[in-house]
Amino acid sequence: MEAVLALAIGVLAASGVWLLLRPRTFQVIIGLTLLSYAVNLFIFCIGGLRTGADPVLRDGVDIAHYADPLPQALVLTAIVIGFATTALFLVVLLASRGLTGNDHVDGKDGTP
Amino acid sequence: MSAHLLVLPIVLPLLAAALQWLLGERRRRLATALSALSCTGLVVLAGVLVAAVADGDLAVTYRIGGWPARFGIVLVADRLSALMLLLTSVLSLALLPCALGRWQAAGGSVQSLFQFLLMGLNGAFLTGDLFNLFVFFEVLLAASYGLALHRPGVRRVSGGLHYIAVNLLASMLFLIGVSLIFGVTGTLNMAALARLIPAVPDNTRALLHAGAAILGVAFLVKAAMWPLGFWLPRTYAAAAAPVAAMFAIMTKVGVYVLLRLGRLLFGDGAGPASAHFGADWLLWGGAATVLVGVAGILGARELGKLAGYNVLISSGSLLGAIGLQQGAVIAGTLAYLVISTLGIAAFFLLAGMLAPHEETEAPPLLEPYDPAGDALYADEDETRATLPAPVALLGACFMLCAVLLAGLPPLSGFLAKLALLAPMLDAGHGATMLFTLIVAAGLGTVIAMCRTGIQIFWADEHWVFPPIRAGEAASVLILLGLCLALTVLPDAPLRYLEATARDLHAPWRYIDAVLP
Numbered sequence: 001m002e003a004v005l006a007l008a009i010g011v012l013a014a015s016g017v018w019l020l021l022r023p024r025t026f027q028v029i030i031g032l033t034l035l036s037y038a039v040n041l042f043i044f045c046i047g048g049l050r051t052g053a054d055p056v057l058r059d060g061v062d063i064a065h066y067a068d069p070l071p072q073a074l075v076l077t078a079i080v081i082g083f084a085t086t087a088l089f090l091v092v093l094l095a096s097r098g099l100t101g102n103d104h105v106d107g108k109d110g111t112p
Numbered sequence: 113m114s115a116h117l118l119v120l121p122i123v124l125p126l127l128a129a130a131l132q133w134l135l136g137e138r139r140r141r142l143a144t145a146l147s148a149l150s151c152t153g154l155v156v157l158a159g160v161l162v163a164a165v166a167d168g169d170l171a172v173t174y175r176i177g178g179w180p181a182r183f184g185i186v187l188v189a190d191r192l193s194a195l196m197l198l199l200t201s202v203l204s205l206a207l208l209p210c211a212l213g214r215w216q217a218a219g220g221s222v223q224s225l226f227q228f229l230l231m232g233l234n235g236a237f238l239t240g241d242l243f244n245l246f247v248f249f250e251v252l253l254a255a256s257y258g259l260a261l262h263r264p265g266v267r268r269v270s271g272g273l274h275y276i277a278v279n280l281l282a283s284m285l286f287l288i289g290v291s292l293i294f295g296v297t298g299t300l301n302m303a304a305l306a307r308l309i310p311a312v313p314d315n316t317r318a319l320l321h322a323g324a325a326i327l328g329v330a331f332l333v334k335a336a337m338w339p340l341g342f343w344l345p346r347t348y349a350a351a352a353a354p355v356a357a358m359f360a361i362m363t364k365v366g367v368y369v370l371l372r373l374g375r376l377l378f379g380d381g382a383g384p385a386s387a388h389f390g391a392d393w394l395l396w397g398g399a400a401t402v403l404v405g406v407a408g409i410l411g412a413r414e415l416g417k418l419a420g421y422n423v424l425i426s427s428g429s430l431l432g433a434i435g436l437q438q439g440a441v442i443a444g445t446l447a448y449l450v451i452s453t454l455g456i457a458a459f460f461l462l463a464g465m466l467a468p469h470e471e472t473e474a475p476p477l478l479e480p481y482d483p484a485g486d487a488l489y490a491d492e493d494e495t496r497a498t499l500p501a502p503v504a505l506l507g508a509c510f511m512l513c514a515v516l517l518a519g520l521p522p523l524s525g526f527l528a529k530l531a532l533l534a535p536m537l538d539a540g541h542g543a544t545m546l547f548t549l550i551v552a553a554g555l556g557t558v559i560a561m562c563r564t565g566i567q568i569f570w571a572d573e574h575w576v577f578p579p580i581r582a583g584e585a586a587s588v589l590i591l592l593g594l595c596l597a598l599t600v601l602p603d604a605p606l607r608y609l610e611a612t613a614r615d616l617h618a619p620w621r622y623i624d625a626v627l628p
Contacts, residue, residue, distance in 0.1 A: 020281065025273065032280050039284045046295040071291070074243055078287055081250045085283070088257055089276050095261075096269045105273060 005045055012038035025093045025103045029086065036082040040075050047071035118174035118187050121157050121197055121234040125150050129227035144212055147223050151208050154201035154230065161194040166608055171625040173240070181240070181626050182304050188240040190622050191612040192446075196237040196368055199450055200361055203457055204230055206590040210461055211354040213583030222262055228255035229358065236365050240626055242290050242300040242327075245369065249286065249334075253279050256362060259355045260347060271350035278333060278343045286330035292323025303626035306376045306619060310383035317385055324377065328370065328390055335366030335427050338400040344423060345408060349416030353464020354587070356416065357457035363423055364453055367430045370394065371445075374434060375616045376623075391437045395542050398432025401425075402549045406556035415463035418564060419456060422517055425553050426452035432546045433532060438539050442613035444532030447606065451528040451595060455516035458591035462509055465584050466568060466577070502580045507569045512592050514561035519554045524599040529554065531606070 012034050019031025047068030054061070055069035097103050128150035132143045164172060171190035175181060189197070204226075211226065232252025239245050257279075261272045294300055296316045297308045312320055329340070336344040344363070348356045378389040401424055408421030426448070433445040512523070519529035533550060536543040598605060615621060 020277075028277055032277070032284075035281070035284055039287045043287060043291040046291040071294070074291070074294075077243070077247065081247070082283075085250065085254060085257075085276075085280055088254065089280060092257070092261060092269060092273055092276055096273050099266045099269055105277070106270060 001049055001051070005041065005049065009038045009041050009045075012041070023104055023106075025096060025105055028105060029089060029093060032089070033086060036078075036086070040079055040082070043071055043075045043078055045071075115172060115174045117157065117160065118172055118189055118238065119176070121154055121161075121201075121238065122187075122231055124153050124157070125227040125231040125234065129224040129231065132224035132227065133221065143223050147212070147227065148208060150227055150230070151201065151205040154234070155198075155205050158194065158198040158201045161189050162191075162198050162608070165189060165191050165194050166611070171622055173626055182299055182301055185244045186240040186301065186303075186626055187238045188303075188622070188626055189238060190625070191608065191615050192368070192372065193237045195446065195450075195608070195612060196364070197234060199364075199453060200230065200233050200237070202594065203358065203361055203453065203591075206594070207354050207357055207457070207461075207587055209583035209590075210357075210581075210587035211583075213581045222259070225255045225258040225262075226358070228252075229259060231255075233361065233365065237368065240302050242293065242302060242305075246283070246286050246290060249365075250283065252362070252365070253283070256359065259358070260351045262352055262355065268350045271347045274343045275347040282330045282333035285326050285333075289323045289325075289327030289330060292319060292326065296320040296323065301626070302373065302376055303623040306379075306381075306623050307627070309377055309386055310381065312386075314385070321386070321389055324373075325390060327373075328393075331366040331369050332397065332431075333366070335363050335370065335431060336401070336424055337394075337397045337427065337431055338404045338424075341401065341404075341424060341427070345412075345417050345420030348420040348423065348460070349414055353461050353584075356419070356464070357460040357587075360423060360453050360457040360460060363427045364430075364449055367427065367434070367449065370431070371434050371442075371616065374437075376619045379617075379619050381619065388437050391435045392542075394431050394435030395546065396435075398428045398430070398435055399546055399549050401428025401431060402546075402553050404428075406553050409560040410556055412560070415467050415564070416460075418560060419459045419463050422452075422456050422459065422557065425557065426456060429532070429546075429550050429553065432549070433536075436536070436539060436543055436546065438535060438543070439613060439617040440535035441532065441539065441543075442616055443606070443610045444528065444530075444535060446609045446612060447528040448532045450605075451516065451524050451598065454591050454595050455513060455525060458509070458588050458595075459513045459517065461584060461588045461591070462506070462513055465506065465580060465588070466510075502585075503569070503577050505580070505585065506577065507565070509588050509592060510561075510565055510569070512595075514558070514565065516592075516595055518557040518561060520558070522599065524595050524602065527599065527602050531609075 016031045016035030016038060019027045019034065022028065047070065050067045053065060053067035055067045055072055128146045132146055135143050171188050174187040176185045229252055232248050232255060235248030236245055236252060239248060257276050260275060261268060290300065296312060296319050297305055299305060333340045348359055351359065378386055380387055405421045405424030405428055408424060409418055412418040412421055430445055430449055433441050515523050516525035519525045533547055536547045
């Protein structure tokens with residue numbers, strides 16, 4: 001499972017970085033989104049991977065059988081904040097598209 | 113002093129912002145009163161905090177929800193935090209007249225964004241928890257996106273687009289760094305981290321260093337170190353004058369965090385494997401930033417860009433001085449941080465007053481060679497009379513700004529630079545290099561400012577001086593007056609800064625205060 005998760009994070013991050021370096025704002029925002037997925041998965045798995053383990057304490061279960069709840073709390077916060085800032089970026093992107101008439105990140109399209 | 117006071121610098125602007133949002137566009141006067149109340153309250157609070165930590169032995173801590181510090185979030189005000197709080201609140205209060213004059217037409221939402229920005233800044237200075245720091249960074253960044261794009265035009269939107277993209281990427285790096293550090297140590301409390309780092313086993317220490325380095329990159333983007341700071345001059349030049357002036361402190365947030373975490377986590381007590389981790393990078397990166405800043409101010413053709421490259425010089429000098437890791441340099445570093453923030457803020461305001469065409473697409477360039485452009489200016493000259501007194505005021509303020517930023521005697525800019533440079537003389541090769549660069553940067557600033565001043569005030573008879581709004585003049589005069597006051601009364605502030613530097617050199621006081 002570790003290998004699959006590592007591969008998934010790697011592929012997401014690589015595609016995100018590639019798209020981020022592209023000249024169109026749409027590609028940039030998709031790239032940022034993919035990158036934030038990769039980061040969120042990364043935070044999620046930093047506490048160690050366990051299947052079927054509970055993060056919330058229950059009576060009569062040994063402490064060794066729990067998953068670390070803190071990364072899960074962190075990733076929730078990170079998802080919410082990432083979502084909000086991406087939405088904000090989307091608004092700016094639309095404003096830029098409306099003002100300049102194209103979706104190049106510099107506001108100028110190189111092609112005639 | 114009650115420890116509950118510590119949460120007020122965050123809650124007060126939050127409340128003001130929320131109320132202003134509810135008031136909406138209609139009750140502008142009430143929103144303005146709320147802004148004034150909140151900013152004044154913040155100055156008072158910061159003053160109380162500074163007074164509380166100036167003579168006391170311990171940092172003031174506040175545990176949110178009463179949780180023990182390792183599990184809950186803790187707010188800490190030691191001398192450094194209190195100093196930054198005071199600087200932020202004083203800057204915001206000084207900018208208020210200018211911002212209100214300009215935003216009277218813009219309604220309550222801009223004012224509440226300004227308050228949200230203050231909340232994020234105060235939170236970032238107070239928090240003792242890495243993930244909480246991330247949250248406050250996002251708060252202040254989200255507010256700054258809104259402010260940077262206030263009344264958008266093509267120039268502002270495309271500058272803002274780069275700014276947001278770069279900062280979103282930096283936030284991801286922040287998260288990766290934080291989670292790596294959490295993965296190695298199992299805590300995000302700064303004081304607990306400082307205790308754990310000397311004992312980290314060698315096989316995971318590399319991972320810890322990688323996390324810290326990635327985290328550092330995120331802060332260096334904020335502090336605009338070369339080559340991570342290309343977004344800065346463009347965004348700052350495109351932003352409205354009071355916004356750009358407030359942004360002068362945002363690069364200092366990055367510098368503050370690097371200073372705090374560098375001394376706390378990778379200070380002398382971090383064990384031989386981790387002590388002074390990354391210091392060389394800061395030193396050489398800071399030096400490169402100063403170089404880029406000097407090249408920038410010498411080549412800048414807009415006042416806004418000139419101010420933006422001044423930010424780079426200040427940032428680079430601070431980063432390089434932090435990279436030296438010398439206790440003696442830190443007091444001077446802090447003095448330079450305060451004076452350069454105030455001076456640059458005043459200069460951004462002044463740039464806005466001299467080039468009021470900010471709503472149009474292209475601000476006037478400093479070298480109007482184009483004859484057609486000259487004719488345009490001449491036309492405007494006939495319609496708009498310029499009074500000699502405001503021009504004299506502008507010229508005097510410009511000269512004061514130039515003297516402050518270049519660090520010439522007799523103003524406080526010189527005192528700060530002296531305090532920064534004097535201990536560098538006997539601190540090794542890197543220090544000599546940085547010393548030379550900072551002195552050369554001062555020379556470059558003098559040349560660039562002289563050239564600009566001569567062009568605007570003496571040579572260019574077609575330059576149209578706009579009518580001065582009282583609020584803008586008041587803001588500039590307050591900021592410059594503060595710098596003048598620090599020139600006349602440097603003793604008590606310098607003693608405070610030296611005590612702060614001693615604190616930073618002995619981080620166990622901070623650690624013991626947070627984790628008793």
